[in-house]
Amino acid sequence: MKNELLKYLRTDILPTEFCSGCGCGTVLNIFCHVVDELKINPDDIIMVTGIGCSSWIPSPYFSADTLHTTHGRAIAFATGVKVMKPDKHVIVIAGDGDLAGIGGNHLIHAARRNIGLTVFLVNNYIYGMTGGQVSPTTPSNVPTTTTPYGNTEPAFKIAELVSAAGASYVARWTTYQVFHLKKAMKDAILNKGFSFIEICSQCPTSYGKRVGMREGIDQLKDFRDNSIDLKKTAGMKDEELENKFIVGKFAERNRTEFTENLRNINRKFDEVPV
Numbered sequence: 001m002k003n004e005l006l007k008y009l010r011t012d013i014l015p016t017e018f019c020s021g022c023g024c025g026t027v028l029n030i031f032c033h034v035v036d037e038l039k040i041n042p043d044d045i046i047m048v049t050g051i052g053c054s055s056w057i058p059s060p061y062f063s064a065d066t067l068h069t070t071h072g073r074a075i076a077f078a079t080g081v082k083v084m085k086p087d088k089h090v091i092v093i094a095g096d097g098d099l100a101g102i103g104g105n106h107l108i109h110a111a112r113r114n115i116g117l118t119v120f121l122v123n124n125y126i127y128g129m130t131g132g133q134v135s136p137t138t139p140s141n142v143p144t145t146t147t148p149y150g151n152t153e154p155a156f157k158i159a160e161l162v163s164a165a166g167a168s169y170v171a172r173w174t175t176y177q178v179f180h181l182k183k184a185m186k187d188a189i190l191n192k193g194f195s196f197i198e199i200c201s202q203c204p205t206s207y208g209k210r211v212g213m214r215e216g217i218d219q220l221k222d223f224r225d226n227s228i229d230l231k232k233t234a235g236m237k238d239e240e241l242e243n244k245f246i247v248g249k250f251a252e253r254n255r256t257e258f259t260e261n262l263r264n265i266n267r268k269f270d271e272v273p274v
């Protein structure tokens with residue numbers, strides 16, 4: 001029996017290049033379910049991505065119009081697309097290095113503008129594709145190829161950062177909570193303003209092995225055993241939350257969307273007699 005969801009993929013290049021145990025396949029799978037259940041025509045989707053393993057989720061695997069852009073610039077390109085094509089679903093899927101490292105400024109300013117993009121940041125806590133360099137979300141003390149004696153920096157709390165910057169929808173889930181993640185992806189796509197989900201994902205090849213979790217399943221068990229609902233964290237100390245994955249919805253706000261403001265200005269000037 002043929003899987004109905006294969007119609008969303010570029011099947012001529014399957015199977016994917018993802019390592020065994022990688023979370024990228026899970027994210028791709030859930031994303032196909034989301035598009036199918038929301039009954040979105042892929043012709044109404046424009047995928048935008050950067051460089052990295054997680055950037056391969058949309059490109060080349062998802063079959064829609066796609067911009068596979070330079071490292072860190074996905075949101076800049078996506079902003080241009082959304083301004084010109086405000087009626088399309090403009091969806092970015094990329095990594096922690098891409099979106100929070102080199103592309104970090106694009107991310108926070110897009111959130112501040114509340115431009116109607118949907119961004120799924122696949123946080124595997126490392127520069128996966130290039131073999132395991134430290135990223136802005138790598139936890140302190142973790143040894144990486146560029147921090148062989150342990151990471152001396154604290155990690156960005158990326159969902160909290162994007163929420164503080166003004167995004168109108170923000171959530172964090174892991175690849176273990178597939179049904180919560182699916183629901184959140186739907187909410188994010190349907191939200192009119194800037195929507196962001198941090199998806200904590202496993203990378204056995206470049207990250208897991210450095211923290212004693214050699215197989216993808218080991219990290220999935222870590223997500224299962226150490227996730228905590230955001231609603232239950234009130235009053236908890238930072239030390240108690242160390243090494244926990246705080247999951248849930250961080251923001252849902254009603255703010256005017258950026259391209260709507262642009263349209264309003266255009267309308268105003270259209271009415272001015274010349």
Ligand SMILES: Cc1ncc(C[n+]2csc(CCOP(=O)(O)OP(=O)(O)O)c2C)c(N)n1
Binds near residue numbers: 052097098124129135
């Ligand atoms: C301007 C620039 N700098 C560096 C690179 C090399 N590079 C390619 S992918 C990557 C890291 C990707 O990490 P992340 O975005 O977290 O994606 P992952 O592979 O972990 O999914 C880097 C540094 C590049 N391609 N372009």
Ligand SMILES: [Mg+2]
Binds near residue numbers: 095097123127
């Ligand atoms: Mg990464």
